[in-house]
Amino acid sequence: MSPFTRVAGRRAAALLGAMSAVVATWTVAAPAATADDMRSRQWYLDAMKADELWKVATGKGITVAVIDSGVDSTLPELRGKVLPGRNFETGGLGRVDDKDTDRHGTNMALAIAGSGADGGVKGIAPSATILPVKTGANSNAGWGPTYKGIRYAVDNGARVINISRAGPALTEETADWQATVDYARKKGALIFAGAGNDGSGGAVYPASIPGVVAVGAVDNKGKVAKFSNHGSYLALAAPGVEMPGRCTQDKTQFCALSGTSHSTAIASGAAALIWSAHPDWTANQVLRVMMETAGHNGPVPSKYIGYGTIRPAQVLLEGKGNPGDPNVNPLLAAQGVSNSPTSQASKPSQTSPSPENTGASGNGQAKDNNQAAEPDEGGFPLWAIAASAVAVVALIGFGVVAGVRRRASTDA
Template sequence: MSPLARPFRTRAFGLLGALTAVVASWTVAAPAAQADDMRSRQWYLDAMKADELWKVSTGKGITVGVLDTGVDSTVSELHGVKVLPGRNFYGEGPGRVDNKDTDRHGTNMAITIAGNGANGGIKGLAPNVTILPVKTGSAVDVGGATAATEGIRYAVDNGARIINMSFGGYRQEDAEIARWQEAVDYALKKGALLFAASGNDGLDTDSYPASAPGVVAVGALDSKGKVTKFSNYGDYVALAAPGDDMPGRCSSDKNTYCETFGTSQATAVASASAALIWSAHPDWTANQVLRVMMETAGHNGPVPSKYIGYGSIRPAQVLLEGKGDPGPPDVNPLLAARSSRSPAPQTSPSPESTGAGDNGQSSQESPSKAPEAAAGSNGGGLPLWAIVASAAAGVVIIGVVVAVSVRSRRA
């Protein structure tokens, strides 16, 4: 999940969730003039051999349903991108047309998937997909699954073959878990592929919708191919993708950029990777696309791992190397594997390494250091404006933490 939105609601997770949300929101905005080095900041495109992938597939013909806070199609990265009229299932009047996004989270997911990269902006991994915005609001609240589950049904009924859900929540009541599963099963029967963020608290805990059987839960990797410290883990994690030190539109000003991190971004990269593969193989089913993604995922240790699942997503292995057996069209490989294995007896991060991307890097299955907000393209010292902004953000964080502590005592 991204620092540009509320990945976990305070009232759903208490003080720990509040601290995570506050720290994750600490980003440093760079002046718009620095957008000219944007491609160098998108390290994951080179790691995944994007320039070579685009010679084979750009995601054309695939519709991705972005269930999120909405998508603002007026940002420059989405000019010329096919963004369908959005639908809002959050608040009053569910199902109404709505293409607004007040905090940029959904917009950033759409950009990560399909951004055009024009004028020094962010380039998406699958620039020719069609984006279907489905506004689900804060679906992580207790009792808040209804908007998202209705959004899932709407998306698949309106042509979305891939569902991107860069959100999640822990405290789900039995009725909500059942509601999640009904919606997921409906989408699977319609032939859709669903991706969801595992979570940003670095915890071994279930998160919905990521842990719902049939959903592909995605963990986050850093630029060194290591599992990030913030990425949630558990037996439900299926795959991992880049999700650290990635540029995005700032929530406060759409004309500036921030360094962002989260399993939200990793989920968007996973959805884009699936779109590239499916576009190149339009006759495959969702099961076959997922199977080749699992078979070609990078790993050096035992699989599945509770930290990276079946490994790091590598679409180049499929599109450039021709690897991966699509197998039977009507068998979901994730559900089949889940029913045939017992949970691995892992209780702490393993030191085993895992191949990440197609750049020869490896991933340790132990979390790397916590991500830090950064400015510029080379990881050098922060300029004065960034230092001042960082100091101010630190003061805000302290104040919010104190306030949350007081509210927690009152609660």
């Protein structure tokens, strides 16, 4: 095992402050993974009853914007699924290219909508369309490109906005963030953002902005991941530990990655899945059923998992969850925040762009007590059904990188 340190420094008054990360790595020489090998490592798909879910919905017709470092559309799992997008790291001039050297945005896209082709990663919503919006992995441009990227995304058909990034909450940025989030809500979009990977209780942007759905991480036993930030702003939790993805240094290799980045992507994909089955629902209704059917065994909301761990099977297979008032955001209502930015406009257009016409390249049944209220408490074994498969991720089938990417300046 060869440890290394990646440091992303920044002035405190800049975008996210000086942050650092330590990631342990190891690699095992082995043949390329087969499709069956990869699926065995995607423990969360079996836990969420993905094969049964996909008989009901696959995310078709829903565009998910990945606000991140870009997306490599040349990967087998993403071919024909990625729109041209826009590169706001370079001022919004030109489409997003395929040179996502950081591969963070690419891995989010895989977790959301990967097809699983050629033994690769399969996303929770494999027929969803990805709109890549590049805002920079280690940019000094501040949050400005992100504000522009979100507005661009909702103006171009994105119903779900995935922001797997987290940074310190700077008071002077609150107004800009709130205006951007309110704009997206008026356009009928849902914004999911990572809680961050410091294991702390401090608020972060954009997760703590009212109207954003903050997502924490749980492991394969349903326990809160120790790295997952906590606080009153947490809305939901999703799998975020030992998640297969493409390695940063070599995209032909697969790595085991952990972080609220992945849990955010899984939540975004689950929203796309539910929305594709109920295209007439508004963003508020999709969020409401996700909150109502989330699993928990402690106080609600919990500072560690919000309203609980997402369970799309409860909605799509069991028919649970009352969509309720289309014009009331359930999260804001619960927080006592005005719902005024949302109106009938929260029902987006049924038309969603597709890559083809734009030239772009569980076994276990979820229960009510599937999540711990405290990080060290036992959780429901919803995720444990695939524990044996997870245990061998680092030993069989492909090169592995393990550890939490705690560059909170760019990754959630």
